[in-house]
Amino acid sequence: MVPISTLHYLIVAAALFVLGVVGVLTRRNLVVILMSIELILNAVNLNLVAFSRMWGNLHGQVFSIFITADAAAEAAAGLGILIAFFRNKETVNVDEIDLLKW
Amino acid sequence: MLFLNHVYLLPIVPAVGAAVMFFFGRRLRKIAIDTVCIGVIVVAFLFACVTVAEYSSFAHGTGQAFEKIVYTWLGSGDAQLASAMNGGAHQTFNADAGFLLDPLSCVWLLFVTGVGLLIHIYSTGYMAHEGGYYRFFGYMNLFMFFMLTLILANNYMMMFVGWEGVGLSSYLLIGFYFHRHSASSAANKAFIVNRIGDVGFVLGALTLFYYLGSFRFTDINALARSGRFSIGDPVLSAAALLLFVGACGKSAQLPLYVWLPDAMEGPTPVSALIHAATMVTAGVYMVARSNAIFVLAPGAMKTVAIVGALTAIFAASMALVQNDIKRVLAYSTISQLGYMFLALGVGAFAAGVFHVFTHAFFKALLFLGSGSIIQAMSGEQDMRNMGGLKDKIPTTHWTMFVGTLAIAGIFPFAGFFSKDAILWQTWTSEGGAYRILWFVGYATAMMTAFYMFRLMYLTFYSRVRMSPAIRDKVHGLSKSMTAPLVILALCSLGAGWLSWPQSLGGSARFEHFVEPVFAHEAVVLEHAGKSGQVSAGEKEAQHTDKAEYLLMILSLAAGAAGWGVAHNAYRNAGKDYAEPIAQKLPRLYGLLYNKWFVDETYDYVFTGRRKLGNVTLGALGVGEAASWFDTKIVDSAINDVGWVTRAASTLSAWFDRWIVDGLAVRGIAYLTLPFAYVARLFEWGLVQWYALIMVAGLIGFGVYYVWK
Numbered sequence: 001m002v003p004i005s006t007l008h009y010l011i012v013a014a015a016l017f018v019l020g021v022v023g024v025l026t027r028r029n030l031v032v033i034l035m036s037i038e039l040i041l042n043a044v045n046l047n048l049v050a051f052s053r054m055w056g057n058l059h060g061q062v063f064s065i066f067i068t069a070d071a072a073a074e075a076a077a078g079l080g081i082l083i084a085f086f087r088n089k090e091t092v093n094v095d096e097i098d099l100l101k102w
Numbered sequence: 103m104l105f106l107n108h109v110y111l112l113p114i115v116p117a118v119g120a121a122v123m124f125f126f127g128r129r130l131r132k133i134a135i136d137t138v139c140i141g142v143i144v145v146a147f148l149f150a151c152v153t154v155a156e157y158s159s160f161a162h163g164t165g166q167a168f169e170k171i172v173y174t175w176l177g178s179g180d181a182q183l184a185s186a187m188n189g190g191a192h193q194t195f196n197a198d199a200g201f202l203l204d205p206l207s208c209v210w211l212l213f214v215t216g217v218g219l220l221i222h223i224y225s226t227g228y229m230a231h232e233g234g235y236y237r238f239f240g241y242m243n244l245f246m247f248f249m250l251t252l253i254l255a256n257n258y259m260m261m262f263v264g265w266e267g268v269g270l271s272s273y274l275l276i277g278f279y280f281h282r283h284s285a286s287s288a289a290n291k292a293f294i295v296n297r298i299g300d301v302g303f304v305l306g307a308l309t310l311f312y313y314l315g316s317f318r319f320t321d322i323n324a325l326a327r328s329g330r331f332s333i334g335d336p337v338l339s340a341a342a343l344l345l346f347v348g349a350c351g352k353s354a355q356l357p358l359y360v361w362l363p364d365a366m367e368g369p370t371p372v373s374a375l376i377h378a379a380t381m382v383t384a385g386v387y388m389v390a391r392s393n394a395i396f397v398l399a400p401g402a403m404k405t406v407a408i409v410g411a412l413t414a415i416f417a418a419s420m421a422l423v424q425n426d427i428k429r430v431l432a433y434s435t436i437s438q439l440g441y442m443f444l445a446l447g448v449g450a451f452a453a454g455v456f457h458v459f460t461h462a463f464f465k466a467l468l469f470l471g472s473g474s475i476i477q478a479m480s481g482e483q484d485m486r487n488m489g490g491l492k493d494k495i496p497t498t499h500w501t502m503f504v505g506t507l508a509i510a511g512i513f514p515f516a517g518f519f520s521k522d523a524i525l526w527q528t529w530t531s532e533g534g535a536y537r538i539l540w541f542v543g544y545a546t547a548m549m550t551a552f553y554m555f556r557l558m559y560l561t562f563y564s565r566v567r568m569s570p571a572i573r574d575k576v577h578g579l580s581k582s583m584t585a586p587l588v589i590l591a592l593c594s595l596g597a598g599w600l601s602w603p604q605s606l607g608g609s610a611r612f613e614h615f616v617e618p619v620f621a622h623e624a625v626v627l628e629h630a631g632k633s634g635q636v637s638a639g640e641k642e643a644q645h646t647d648k649a650e651y652l653l654m655i656l657s658l659a660a661g662a663a664g665w666g667v668a669h670n671a672y673r674n675a676g677k678d679y680a681e682p683i684a685q686k687l688p689r690l691y692g693l694l695y696n697k698w699f700v701d702e703t704y705d706y707v708f709t710g711r712r713k714l715g716n717v718t719l720g721a722l723g724v725g726e727a728a729s730w731f732d733t734k735i736v737d738s739a740i741n742d743v744g745w746v747t748r749a750a751s752t753l754s755a756w757f758d759r760w761i762v763d764g765l766a767v768r769g770i771a772y773l774t775l776p777f778a779y780v781a782r783l784f785e786w787g788l789v790q791w792y793a794l795i796m797v798a799g800l801i802g803f804g805v806y807y808v809w810k
Binding site: 021024025026094095097098 | 787789794797
């Protein structure tokens with residue numbers, strides 16, 4: 001049995017990250033996109049925790065807690081925007097949200 | 103001398119009553135209103151009596167003026183005016199709140215407070231059932247305050263305060279029944295016509311200040327009598343004429359008399375107090391006050407005499423045919439005021455003042471009597487619907503009979519003495535230069551007797567012409583209304599005896615009392631080398647003349663003739679009685695009945711309420727002309743200027759639109775447009791595309807750093 005090393009963590013984190021990126025790029029529902037963003041953030045968290053374990057100090061752990069708080073705030077803001085948008089347009093499909101274009 | 107020294111409190115007394123009425127009157131009951139308003143007039147009357155008594159012991163018959171200056175009321179501080187008289191010396195422009203007591207103001211003080219008191223008492227009965235009872239008495243007390251201010255003032259400006267104040271009170275009381283349109287327009291008319299006179303008053307007073315450097319009567323009289331001015335001095339003549347314009351307005355002389363007949367819209371006690379006995383004599387008072395100036399202006403004196411005589415006969419002619427009982431008395435008042443001015447104009451100041459004094463009693467009596475009739479007849483004022491009231495209201499009947507005898511000049515009633523004095527002095531003054539005016543005055547006396555007895559016959563004697571409904575309602579009157587009538591009747595009988603002429607064995611005490619106010623004329627005139635012509639009347643009175651007896655008999659005959667004609671014409675006047683004038687001279691009757699069309703003429707010429715064809719003259723005409731000028735000339739000039747501005751702005755707008763906006767702003771924008779098309783291609787607006795590019799960039803960087 002091979003002991004779980006930092007590399008394993010990094011592979012799991014990279015897989016999570018790719019899942020998140022693919023979710024962001026391919027899904028049309030904004031809710032799902034927000035969930036995918038959470039996946040990306042948690043991939044980063046996993047990396048930080050893994051490196052923290054590797055170096056034997058707590059800096060990465062603390063940083064991951066910050067990112068978790070930031071993710072919660074971002075989810076709140078994102079969902080608020082989403083609800084406001086739904087009230088106006090009655091849709092949460094990102095391909096119908098093209099106001100950035102002139 | 104307590105009261106004399108505090109004479110300034112005298113006008114305050116009725117002012118207190120007025121203030122109480124205005125602030126609390128609405129909540130007071132009738133008995134409280136009566137107590138306050140009659141109370142203050144009683145106090146004022148007693149105050150006036152004591153003050154006059156103290157004054158006469160102060161003056162000892164010399165007529166020395168008592169002056170009490172309380173403070174400088176109207177002052178320009180140190181600002182000074184050049185006064186012409188002193189060769190351009192500087193005078194401070196000041197007027198005091200000062201009070202002057204001399205025989206002239208004593209006379210006015212006594213009869214204003216005395217008659218005022220009686221009329222106030224009468225009003226408690228007459229107005230008992232009217233709305234606004236407290237308001238009425240508040241106005242009446244206010245009037246008394248201003249009238250006393252006018253009388254007691256020691257300078258023209260202070261007098262003007264009272265002068266305007268009585269005008270205001272008159273306005274308020276004429277318009278007392280303000281819900282009636284005719285009453286409010288009559289009030290406006292009185293106020294506006296009086297304004298014309300007031301302009302004359304102010305200009306006259308300011309001219310005197312400019313020329314003599316003071317507003318105070320004592321200063322002005324002293325200067326005018328100092329002999330520094332020649333007779334006929336043009337500036338003084340102008341000032342005297344201007345003052346007389348003021349007197350014409352207030353005292354209802356030609357051509358400003360038109361407001362007085364309309365003023366009868368007010369309650370009858372108001373007509374008695376303000377428009378017969380007191381306020382309308384303010385003009386006479388002011389001219390008598392300014393006698394030193396008028397004596398130096400013979401032209402002005404002549405004007406006064408002629409205007410007075412013409413007013414007397416003109417107003418009397420209109421009184422001949424009026425059917426409204428109050429209007430007859432109104433024209434009669436104007437006519438009697440004309441007599442007063444005739445007397446002043448011929449230099450018989452004492453006689454004029456004496457006529458004011460007697461007239462106050464008998465005219466107040468006649469008005470109050472007519473008020474009693476109106477009250478008894480439930481508001482009917484038309485004499486055509488009266489008749490036969492002799493036994494229904496006996497007290498009113500005999501008191502009014504006394505008043506009629508007095509105004510008709512029947513011996514020994516008051517009017518005989520005063521009117522006779524005026525006619526006699528008109529006959530004799532200036533060596534007979536005014537005799538033509540005597541004939542005018544004499545004719546007026548005859549007409550006076552006629553219209554007054556016409557009034558008596560149509561109301562008290564003749565046949566009953568009222569409707570049965572009213573006839574049954576005719577009722578007697580309360581004590582508060584009859585008592586003043588009786589007192590005034592006694593005064594109308596006895597007031598004349600104060601000036602029992604020397605020719606009839608009397609002592610002319612009244613004339614001697616007021617003499618000092620006018621006495622210095624003789625001195626002035628002798629100084630100017632024109633020995634005592636104006637005061638000839640006074641001298642003439644010292645000895646008797648056969649002509650005087652003849653004139654007395656003639657004026658008695660005039661009264662009797664008027665009585666006789668009226669007796670014949672109206673003795674048995676039934677429902678369709680005939681007016682003698684209408685039968686003999688129907689055209690003249692129409693003219694008189696329509697009051698010589700003076701109001702209509704004024705409407706055509708001065709107010710412009712009536713149009714001559716399409717042309718409007720007078721005030722409205724001026725207004726229309728101004729309006730035409732404004733719309734046609736001023737506005738079209740403005741419109742032309744506006745057109746030019748519009749043209750310029752159109753040009754400017756074109757430049758703005760096509761050159762500034764078009765070429766400069768949009769041109770640049772079009773220049774950038776092609777680049778914008780290219781730039782736009784990079785912007786899809788879809789979030790996921792941007793994210794994809796970011797990922798591609800990420801991968802790109804990764805590949806670059808791994809395989810570098």
